Amino acid sequence: MSEVILSVKNLSVEYRVEEGIVKAVNDVSFDVKSGETLGLVGETGAGKTTIALSIMGLLPVPPAVVTQGEILFEGENILAANEKYLRTLRGNKISMIFQDPMSALNPSTYVGDQISEVIMLHNKVSKDKAREMAEECLEMVGIPKNRYAEYPHKFSGGMKQRVIIAIALACNPNLLIADEPTTALDVTIQAQILELMEQLKEKKGTSNILITHDLGVIAKMCDRVAVIYAGEIVEMGTLRQVFKNTAHPYTKGLFDALPGNSLSGKRLKPIKGSMPDPTSLPENCKFANRCFNKSDKCDQRIKLVDIGDGHLVRCVSPLCSEGVKSH
Amino acid sequence: MSVILKVENLKKYFDVQGGKLHAVDGISFSINEGETFGIVGESGCGKSTLGRTIIHLYQPTSGKIIFENKDITFISKKECRELLRKMQFIFQDPYSSLNPRMTVIDIIMEPLLIDGMKRKDARQRASELMEMVGLSKMFETSYPHELDGGRRQRIGIARALALEPKFIICDEPVSALDVSIQAQILNLMLELQEKLKLTYIFITHDLSVVKHISDRVMVMYLGQTVELAETQELFSNPVHPYTKALLSAVPSIDIDEQQKREILHGEIASPINPQPGCRFAARCKYSTSRCKTDDPQLVEIKPGHFVSCYNV
Ligand SMILES: Nc1ncnc2c1ncn2[C@@H]1O[C@H](COP(=O)(O)OP(=O)(O)OP(=O)(O)O)[C@@H](O)[C@H]1O
Ligand SMILES: Nc1ncnc2c1ncn2[C@@H]1O[C@H](COP(=O)(O)OP(=O)(O)OP(=O)(O)O)[C@@H](O)[C@H]1O
Ligand SMILES: [Mg+2]
Ligand SMILES: [Mg+2]
Numbered sequence: 024m025s026e027v028i029l030s031v032k033n034l035s036v037e038y039r040v041e042e043g044i045v046k047a048v049n050d051v052s053f054d055v056k057s058g059e060t061l062g063l064v065g066e067t068g069a070g071k072t073t074i075a076l077s078i079m080g081l082l083p084v085p086p087a088v089v090t091q092g093e094i095l096f097e098g099e100n101i102l103a104a105n106e107k108y109l110r111t112l113r114g115n116k117i118s119m120i121f122q123d124p125m126s127a128l129n130p131s132t133y134v135g136d137q138i139s140e141v142i143m144l145h146n147k148v149s150k151d152k153a154r155e156m157a158e159e160c161l162e163m164v165g166i167p168k169n170r171y172a173e174y175p176h177k178f179s180g181g182m183k184q185r186v187i188i189a190i191a192l193a194c195n196p197n198l199l200i201a202d203e204p205t206t207a208l209d210v211t212i213q214a215q216i217l218e219l220m221e222q223l224k225e226k227k228g229t230s231n232i233l234i235t236h237d238l239g240v241i242a243k244m245c246d247r248v249a250v251i252y253a254g255e256i257v258e259m260g261t262l263r264q265v266f267k268n269t270a271h272p273y274t275k276g277l278f279d280a281l282p283g284n285s286l287s288g289k290r291l292k293p294i295k296g297s298m299p300d301p302t303s304l305p306e307n308c309k310f311a312n313r314c315f316n317k318s319d320k321c322d323q324r325i326k327l328v329d330i331g332d333g334h335l336v337r338c339v340s341p342l343c344s345e346g347v348k349s350h
Numbered sequence: 351m352s353v354i355l356k357v358e359n360l361k362k363y364f365d366v367q368g369g370k371l372h373a374v375d376g377i378s379f380s381i382n383e384g385e386t387f388g389i390v391g392e393s394g395c396g397k398s399t400l401g402r403t404i405i406h407l408y409q410p411t412s413g414k415i416i417f418e419n420k421d422i423t424f425i426s427k428k429e430c431r432e433l434l435r436k437m438q439f440i441f442q443d444p445y446s447s448l449n450p451r452m453t454v455i456d457i458i459m460e461p462l463l464i465d466g467m468k469r470k471d472a473r474q475r476a477s478e479l480m481e482m483v484g485l486s487k488m489f490e491t492s493y494p495h496e497l498d499g500g501r502r503q504r505i506g507i508a509r510a511l512a513l514e515p516k517f518i519i520c521d522e523p524v525s526a527l528d529v530s531i532q533a534q535i536l537n538l539m540l541e542l543q544e545k546l547k548l549t550y551i552f553i554t555h556d557l558s559v560v561k562h563i564s565d566r567v568m569v570m571y572l573g574q575t576v577e578l579a580e581t582q583e584l585f586s587n588p589v590h591p592y593t594k595a596l597l598s599a600v601p602s603i604d605i606d607e608q609q610k611r612e613i614l615h616g617e618i619a620s621p622i623n624p625q626p627g628c629r630f631a632a633r634c635k636y637s638t639s640r641c642k643t644d645d646p647q648l649v650e651i652k653p654g655h656f657v658s659c660y661n662v
Contacts, residue, residue: 042488170620177366179394180398206525207525207555213601214599218613242601277529291537297484297486
C-alpha cells in the first residue's frame, strides 16, 4: 500500500459575491496516494478548478472563503500554512497546469525565458545551460526550439497551453495538478503530453490530479475517478468501478451524452435541465430534478455511501452495486 | 447547392524574429451553403489564423477569398463591417476574448448597438439570446471572470448569433465544455443551422465532434492542406500518414480496449522560413528522399477525396 500524500478533508468553499453566496465546493473529501493519478470530472461550474486552487493555496480571497475543512499535504495543513511555506511548496513540490494559459504566462517575457527561469529556480545551472534545457522542454512539448524568443500572444491557443505544461513539468513536482491540460490540443500532441506525464510518474513517482471532461483521457490515465456535481462528490471509485459499474445517474448521463453514443442520428443526448443555481442549492439530492431515476426517496439529504469495495455513491437508488455488472 | 465561400491559394505570413512565419501557406477550398465544413489539424498548424484571415481579422498576404460570388480579399473598413452582418466568429479562448470590464448582457448587446439597434431593443434581443444558449437571467449583470469556462463560451456563442449571420466560423466552440453541455450546444447549433440555413466552418480538436457535425473535413498540417474529403470517407479511408496518426490517437473510453496508438516522433518542422519538401516528412515513417526535397500537391484520388502525399 503506497502512502497518502494529499488528503482533502470535508472541504467547503464559497464565493461571496454581489449576487449572493456561491457554494462552489461542499464537503469534499478525497485522498491521493503517492504515484497515483486521480481524475476529477464533472459539469462546467461543478467546482473542479476551485478544489485545485484550494490545494495550491491560490484561491482568490476575497471573494473566496473556505468555510470548513483541511487539506493535508505530507501531513501539513495547507489551509493554515503561511504564504512563505506555500510559495516553496508551489515552486518545488506541487505544480499546477492552469486551465487558462494566459493568466499563467507573463505577456511581456519570451516564452522560452519563462521556462528557463523556472529551471534556474530548481537547478543550479548557468544561464546558457538553462536556455539549452528550456529549448529541450519546448521540443518535448512539440514546439520547435527556434520559437524560444517569442511572446505568448504570438502563439496559438494550444502552443500557449504547451508552454504552461513545459513549465509545470520542469518543476519536477511530487504532485501535479493538471486542470484541463489537453483541451486545446489535437490528439497526437495530446498523446505526446500524456506520455510525458506518465514518464514523470514512473521516474519520480509523481502523483497527479487530472481535471478533464475528456472521458477518453480519464480512461487512459487515471487509477481512480471522482465525479463532481454542484460542488459535491457524487461518485468515486477505481477507474473500473466508475466506468464499468457506473452507479450514479449523473455519471451515466455523461457517458450517454458523448457523440458516437447517440442512437438518434444527428441529435445528441445531453442530460436534460441544468445544474441548480449555486447560490441556492437544495438540501435534498442536487441532481434529482434532472434524474431519470427519481423517486420520493430522493427528497432528503443524501450521504455518500460505499456500495462495495470502496465504490462511493451519493444516491438512494444507485444503478448497480459492486459485483453486479451493468453498462 | 450553391457555393457560399471560396478560398483560393490563400496565404497568411507573419513577420517574426528570424523571418517569415508561414501560418497559412496556400490553402484552397470551397464551401456550399448550409454545409458544415470541419477543420482539424495539429495545434499551431494555422486553423485559427485561417479562420481569422477569412473574416478579415488579419489581412491576407496573398490569394483570394470569394464570399457570395464577391471578391472580398481586400476590402475597406466599411465593407468589413457589412461583412460582419453575414459572417461571424466564435473565438477559441473564452477567457481572453471577452472584455473583462463589461457585463454579460453588455457583451452580447455590443454588436447590436454597433449595428445601430436601439438600446431597448438590443437589450430585449440580448435577453432572448441568453435564453437561447441556456444562460440564466441571473448572469446578466455578472462579469466574465465570475463565470466558469462553459458559461463564458456560451456568451461568445450568443454574441456571434446576435446579428443573425448566415455564416459562422466556430473556433473550438465546445472544447471548454463538459460533454453534456457540449451536447446541448452542438444540438443548439444544429437546430439553428436548420432553422436559419447557417453555414459553418467548424474548427476543433475533438474528432468525435467533427465526425458528428461535419459534412466534409479538411486536415491541415503546418499551414497546408494534407487531406480533404467527405466526413464518412475520411474517417473510414484515411490516406495521408498524418491523418492516419491523428485518427489512431483518439483515446477511447473503453478501458478494456487496448489501443494501438501511434505516437509521432521525429523533429517538428518550423513554420518560420520552412524548407522545401513535405512538412510532415521528418515525422513520417513512409517518407522517401523525394519527400524531403519536393512539395507534394493536393490531388483528387477519388471524386471529392483530395490528398497531398507522394506515397498514395
Ligand atoms: N472568482 C469567482 N467569483 C465568483 N464566483 C466564482 C469565481 N470563480 C468561480 N466561481 C463560481 O464557482 C463555481 C465553481 O467554479 P469552478 O471554476 O471551480 O468550476 P469548474 O468545475 O472548474 O468549471 P469548468 O469545467 O467550467 O472549468 C461556479 O459557479 C463559478 O461561477
Ligand atoms: N499574431 C501573430 N504573430 C505571429 N505569429 C502568429 C500570430 N498568430 C499566430 N501565429 C503563429 O501562426 C501559427 C498558426 O497559429 P494558429 O493560432 O493559427 O494555430 P492553430 O492551428 O489555431 O493552433 P491551436 O490548435 O493550438 O489553436 C503558429 O505558429 C503561431 O505561433
Ligand atoms: Mg475549471
Ligand atoms: Mg487555434
